[in-house]
Amino acid sequence: MTWLEAIAFALGVINVTLVVRRSVWNYPFALAMVTLYAAVFWQARLYSDTLLQGFFFVVNIYGWIGWAANRADAGAIVVEPMSAQSRGRWAAGSVVAALCWGALMHRFTDAALPWWDAAIAVASIAAQVLMAQRKWENWAIWIAVDIGSIGLYLQKGLWLTALLYAVFLVLAIWGLVDWRRVMQRQDTDNGIAAIPAVAA
Secondary structure (H helix, E strand, O other), X not given: OOHHHHHHHHHHHHHHHHHHOXXXXXXXXXXXXXXXXXXXXXXXXXXXXXXXXXXHHHHHHHHHHHHHHHHHHHOEEEEEOOOHHHHHHHHHHHHHHHHHHHHHHHHHOOOOOHHHHHHHHHHHHHHHHHHHOOEOXXXXXXXXXXXXXXXXXXXXXXXXXXXXXXXXXXXXXXXXHHHHHHHHHOOOHHHOEEEEOOOO
């Protein structure tokens, strides 16, 4: 464990807790966390995870703008369900992307555990994009990512990061249950539920 990993750990706990609570203020913590984790993963030769942090940085800016605009327009964070067709397309696309990316990492780099790392990276991309779009299904993907990540980081000796993903797993389960419960309780006109935003 390094001081860099310890700071990233703390930022990650704050970030995901604020996401679960539907607070737009999760984004500054997310941007700081992914910046630090890019360095942590580079040192561990987890190149897919390193590149993923750059993607997360961009998508977090996109999510921050989207959540802030939604809050300004509607006075609430809006959670939208995916259609069955959309779920199928995302699942199929993620499998293909993970296989292709894993093959590239295996063939052209000295990446440790390239297939495992690639699968987690691609699933994380899907979950992050869906979270930015306020789809409640993002939590189901995050649960799978967290389970896979715990094993990967234990394998690489990143104990604190493995612990962080165990915390993320608990928070993702909380997020899934909470977002579904609130969505079902709200008026679901046109399949969209308005969820009051947490006060900043």
